[in-house]
Amino acid sequence: MSLRPYIVGNWKMNGTRAMLSEARAIDRAAQRYMKVEVAVAPPYTLIHAVHREAEQIAVGAQDCHPGVEGAHTGDISAVMAADAGAKFVILGHSERRQDHGESNELVRTKVESALGAGLNVILCCGEPEEKREEGKHEKFVLNQLRLSLPEEIEEPGDRLTIAYEPIWAIGTGRTPTLNDIAAMHASIRAFLVEKFGEEQGGLVRILYGGSVKPENAREILSVENVGGALVGGASLTADSFMNIALAAGDGEDQ
Ligand code: PGA
Numbered sequence: 001m002s003l004r005p006y007i008v009g010n011w012k013m014n015g016t017r018a019m020l021s022e023a024r025a026i027d028r029a030a031q032r033y034m035k036v037e038v039a040v041a042p043p044y045t046l047i048h049a050v051h052r053e054a055e056q057i058a059v060g061a062q063d064c065h066p067g068v069e070g071a072h073t074g075d076i077s078a079v080m081a082a083d084a085g086a087k088f089v090i091l092g093h094s095e096r097r098q099d100h101g102e103s104n105e106l107v108r109t110k111v112e113s114a115l116g117a118g119l120n121v122i123l124c125c126g127e128p129e130e131k132r133e134e135g136k137h138e139k140f141v142l143n144q145l146r147l148s149l150p151e152e153i154e155e156p157g158d159r160l161t162i163a164y165e166p167i168w169a170i171g172t173g174r175t176p177t178l179n180d181i182a183a184m185h186a187s188i189r190a191f192l193v194e195k196f197g198e199e200q201g202g203l204v205r206i207l208y209g210g211s212v213k214p215e216n217a218r219e220i221l222s223v224e225n226v227g228g229a230l231v232g233g234a235s236l237t238a239d240s241f242m243n244i245a246l247a248a249g250d251g252e253d254q
Helices: 017-030 044-053 078-084 094-099 104-116 129-133 137-148 178-196 198-203 214-221 238-248
Strands: 006-010 037-041 058-061 088-091 120-125 160-164 205-209 228-231
Touching: 006 205, 006 238, 017 037, 017 044, 017 238, 037 088, 044 058, 044 078, 058 078, 078 104, 088 104, 104 120, 104 137, 120 137, 129 137, 137 178, 160 178, 178 198, 178 205, 178 214, 214 228, 214 238, 228 238
Parallel strands: 006 037, 006 228, 037 058, 058 088, 088 120, 120 160, 160 205, 205 228
Antiparallel strands: none
16 A cells, blocks of 8 residues: 555557657656655556566556446456556546447446456546536535446545546646635545555545646645646646646655
8 A cells, every 4th residue: 555646647549669768768867756646547558568678657547338348349358458457547547438328327338347357446436617607516426436336346545536527727827726626536536445444445545637737736635635636638748747746745856
């Protein structure tokens, strides 16, 4: 169990083998920032290659099918992602929910399958802008979590991470205020404690995601109950990504 800040790069549909040099540079820098846990989720096509080269960082997938194997053209199971070297999988990202119509119920079956395959899970949640304008953002996010999480998880403090990513902040350069981030993370923490108990619910890390950059990382990461960041655009170069990791580790090499 680690309480180090957790900084995860979500490369989305970006990256050919030419990006392996960035992965190597991220890994080298991560060896100097031992106060921070650094991970990347490249596209499936690069999981194995990044896994083979990485000495320090963990590699993850960005999705998986809920099944184990079978007639599902174009899909990848959690078992296959693990076999390629993935240690974790991001599930329920808003782009999957929007582009592929993924429901909370489907996400829950994926979470079960991933945990069963030995992968840790980063479960994403986050509200669309209109829910925030209506003041219903907290209810919306907690409902997503309630429906996307299995009834029981063994050792959730080790196996589960939550990523709060307001949809309107993803890739837009806009972020909630620090108070708004604090309020949502406190609500998610209360939900986790109620679901998993004081100890385990207190250990599940809650990442913030949505337009995290080297310039705003330090203040966002200092908010209570923010245990790290899920980073999209700014994770595509080692330079900007590792400046976020540096901010997470109080700006010190070690
Ligand atoms: P962004 O993406 O950092 O580019 O806003 C975050 C995410 O979608 O995980």
